[in-house]
Amino acid sequence: MNKTEPILVLVVDDEPVALAAHADYVRRMDGFEVAATAGGMGAALAVMNDPAIPRIQLILLDMNLTDGHGLDLLRRIHGLGLVPDVVAITAVQEIQVVRSAIALGITAYLIKPFTFAAFREKLENYQNYHALLTERSVTTQDAIDRALSTLRPSGKLQLPKGMLSETLGTVSDWLRSAPNPASAMEVATGLAISRVTARRYLDHLAETGSAVKAPRHGSPGRPELEYRWLR
Amino acid sequence: MNKTEPILVLVVDDEPVALAAHADYVRRMDGFEVAATAGGMGAALAVMNDPAIPRIQLILLDMNLTDGHGLDLLRRIHGLGLVPDVVAITAVQEIQVVRSAIALGITAYLIKPFTFAAFREKLENYQNYHALLTERSVTTQDAIDRALSTLRPSGKLQLPKGMLSETLGTVSDWLRSAPNPASAMEVATGLAISRVTARRYLDHLAETGSAVKAPRHGSPGRPELEYRWLR
DNA sequence: ACTGTTGCGTTCATATTGGTCGTAAGAAGG
DNA sequence: CCTTCTTACGACCAATATGAACGCAACAGT
Incomplete structure (x- = not known):
């Protein structure tokens, strides 16, 4: 496993503080x-067009710019033949803007104001998605579905029936600190819980994109x- | 629950049968x-521009069109100021196309050939997503996350009995990155799996058309x- | 041309694990 | 104190990779 290169980010907002x-x-x-x-649409386009700046992979994009709309900026970037991924960061809550943003390909939509935890969750989701789709040069339906699964919010605000957040935390901690990938049986014996329980929680971690499973x-x-454990 | 209006769909493919x-x-x-x-890029643009045809909400879009690329068509449509949702339906498995398609806002990516069950799953997911985002005119972070989470593919993939999707991915990757055509034995030793298993998966790849076998x-x-491995 | 040798394709039984169903222990509410 | 809901456990059935045994196809030597 070679060291992964960092994801290059362009941040766009017209408010200097933000x-x-x-x-x-x-x-x-x-x-x-x-x-x-970039503090505006023009500056952002200049950055994307600048050959001296390496290829941007992710844009944190505000919608309300002084010299244009974020969605217009995105369309202009697409018109240049560039297809960066975009996380929308805005105070706009109108459904029409949200729908258009999603249709134009944003990977996440963050409504201001937000906490660092919310911000981190979106970027970590994107990180997992990016890792899954850069591993190979050709892919399968299954791989695409899994990558999209990690990208979309998992809705883990409400964890499924039959699961306890405390137990989930225990399993997560154990897996995170494990030096090697672990099987359900190993986790079960390591935590003194039953194999079924361990497997159920491990499966949940896999579905939400926090972990991957391999035979x-x-x-x-x-x-x-x-x-x-991922990350 | 009032009767919901149907979602208007435009189907684009250059093969009349498909x-x-x-x-x-x-x-x-x-x-x-x-x-x-529409049988091509020009026809599709004409449909989108035709004021007599009501607003299209969803496009089933093939990538390989005779008069252009599906992604270009999507960019052109965006250039018209329209933001329909798109389900990509194509035989293209190149990761670059998949990434670009997702970045341009497709809601699902279906690799041909597919079953009706797989097709229905994607469209039902979109239906749920659409219903969630047309209810109100203003929304919240939570509502957006829930709507996006309905777009998550369920990830259930139909494979022949006796096969694991993870193992199939491993074998595919190895064969794809192999410089020369490989025998079942070479794949087995390279992946630390048994010869029988390697051959079974390789045979599946041959049957589905991802690989060819020759004595x-x-x-x-x-x-x-x-x-x-076949391109 | 015939036959022996060689190595792989193929089949089958077996070893383990994954997944599911019913049930018990514990907590919450009346 | 009793009822009810929730979570974890135990045991069953189903599923998948392995290894050995068998058979076949091509090469090589006589």
Whole structure:
């Protein structure tokens, strides 16, 4: 596993205070790097067109810019033949704007004001999505679906019936601190819980995109699924 | 619950057989209506521009059109100021196209060939998403996240009995990155799996058209079949 | 041309694990 | 104190990779 290159980010906001704050949030995240900032539509287009600036992969985009609308900026960028991913960060709550933004390809929509936790969740989701789709050069339906699953919000604000947030935290912590990917049985014995329970929580982590599962081959018998913590 | 108006769909494909088939699939779904069909980029743009045709809300879009690329068509439509939702339906499996399509706002990506069940799942997901975002005129972060989460693919993939999607992905990756065509034995030793398992998955790849197998002659012993990844 | 050798394709039984159903223990509410 | 809902456990059935055994196709030597 080679070291992954950071995701280059362009932050766009016409309010200097918000611009600095968002850029700072990005710098606090591992795997991301602020490649440039822009205070408006013109500046953003200049950055995207500048050959001296390396390829931007993600844009944090405010909708209400002084010299235009964020969605127009996005259309202009698309018109240049560029297809960066975009996280919309705005105070606009009109459904029409939200629908249009989603139709134009934003990967997340963050309504201001927001906490760093909310911000981090969106960017981590994008990070997982990005990792899943850059591994290979050709893909399958299954891989696309899994990548999209990690990208869309998991709605984990409300965890499924039959699960306790405390137990979920315990399992998450154990898996995160595990040096190697672990099977359901290993987690179960390590935490002194039953295999079924461990598997149920591990599966939830896999579905929400916090972990990935892969079969472990080489020994006879049905392959056991090992779970690996992401990030 | 008042009766909801049907979602108007435009189907785009340059193959008349596929075009008719996809349109027929749409007609079999409740809540959807085929507003028009188009056999190419020009025809699709004409439909979108025609004031006599009511507002299209969803496009089933093929990528490989005779007179252009599907992604270009999507950019052109955006350039008209229209923001329809799009489901990509294509045989293209290149990661670059998939990434671009997602960045340009497609709500689902269906790789041909597909079953009606897979098709229905994508459209039903979109239907739920559409219903959630047309209820109100102003929304909240929570409502947006819930709407986006309905667009998450369920991830259930129909595979032949006796096969695991994760293992299939592993074998596909190995074969794809192999410089030369590989035999079942070479794949088995390279992935630390048994020869039988490797051969079963390789055979599946050959049957689905992702790979071809050819006998390798010249050495004593029964000729071994070598598998080569297809673009 | 015939036959032996060689190595792989193929089949089958087996070893383990995954997934699901019913049930018990514990907490919350009346 | 009793009822009810929730969560974890135990045991069953189903599923998947493995290894060995069998058969076949091409090469090589006689």
